[in-house]
Amino acid sequence: MTKKFVLFDHDGVLVDTEFWYHRAGERALADIGVSLDKDRYLRDMARGLGTWAQARAAGVGEEVIGRQRAVRDAYYREYLRTEAIEIEGVVEALAELSKHVRMAIVTTAKRVDFEIIHENRGIRRFMDFVLVREDYERAKPHPEPYLAGLKRFGAAREETLVVEDSARGLSSAVAAGIECAVVHNDFTAEDDFSGAAYRIGALGELRGIVLGVG
Known part of the structure; x- marks a missing residue:
C-alpha cells in the first residue's frame, strides 16, 4: 500500500550518533571505575533502560548516578560538536x-x-x-x-x-x-x-x- x-x-x-552516545556513557562510568559492556547495554536499551542499569547493578548509588548522568551528557555534547x-x-x-x-x-x-x-x-x-x-x-x-x-x-x-x-x-x-x-x-x-x-x-x-x- x-x-x-x-x-x-x-x-x-x-x-x-548511537556510537557516540554509548561512548559518552562508557566514559562517564569509567570515571567511577565501572565498565560498560556493549552487549548488555544494547539489551538494556531494547528494554527501554540504558547506561545506568549497569551502574546500579555494580552498586552505584543514585546520587552518584545523577552526577555522572550530567557528566555523560557533557561528554555527548562534546562529541556532537566535534565528531563526524x-x-x-x-x-x-x-x-x-x-x-x-x-x-x-x-x-x-x-x-x-x-x-x-x-x-x-x-x-x-x-x-x-x-x-x-x-x-x-x-x-x-x-x-x-x-x-x-x-x-x-x-x-x-x-x-x-x-x-x-x-x-x-x-x-x-x-x-x-x-x-x-x-x-x-x-x-x-x-x-x-x-x-x-x-x-x-x-x-x-x-x-x-x-x-x-x-
Whole structure:
C-alpha cells in the first residue's frame, strides 16, 4: 500500500550518533571505575533502560548516578560538536521522499541535544514537525511516541511508515500498530529485527516502499 506519512527515528537513522552516545556513557562510568559492556547495554536499551542499569547493578548509588548522568551528557555534547556524524545520502533521500510523502521526526533525543545536532544541517527543512523526549511522557519501546506522531499528522496507521534502526524503536512502532522499515546501522546490527516489515541498507531504498513498488 502507498504510504502518505513517514515517521523517522533520529539517532542512527538520520545522524550517526548511537556510537557516540554509548561512548559518552562508557566514559562517564569509567570515571567511577565501572565498565560498560556493549552487549548488555544494547539489551538494556531494547528494554527501554540504558547506561545506568549497569551502574546500579555494580552498586552505584543514585546520587552518584545523577552526577555522572550530567557528566555523560557533557561528554555527548562534546562529541556532537566535534565528531563526524553525517550519514551519507540522507539529505538526498529526504529531498526525493519529500515529493511523495509528508515526514516528521520522533526521537528520544533531548531537545538540547537535537538542537546542537541540527545547528548546521539540512534535515529539518523536510520535516513537518519534530517530537523530542520532552514532548511525550513514556519513551520507546512504549508506543506513545509514535502514537503521538500519528495524532499530530492526523494520519491512519496503514498510511504511515516508521523508519528505525534499533530494537527499542521497532518495538515502539509495532506496539503502535505501524509498519516499520529498519535501516542498517553498524552499532545496532545485532538487535532482533524479526518484527520489521522491511529491512533496508540505506534511506534511498524508502522511495520504493512508500510508493508500493520495487
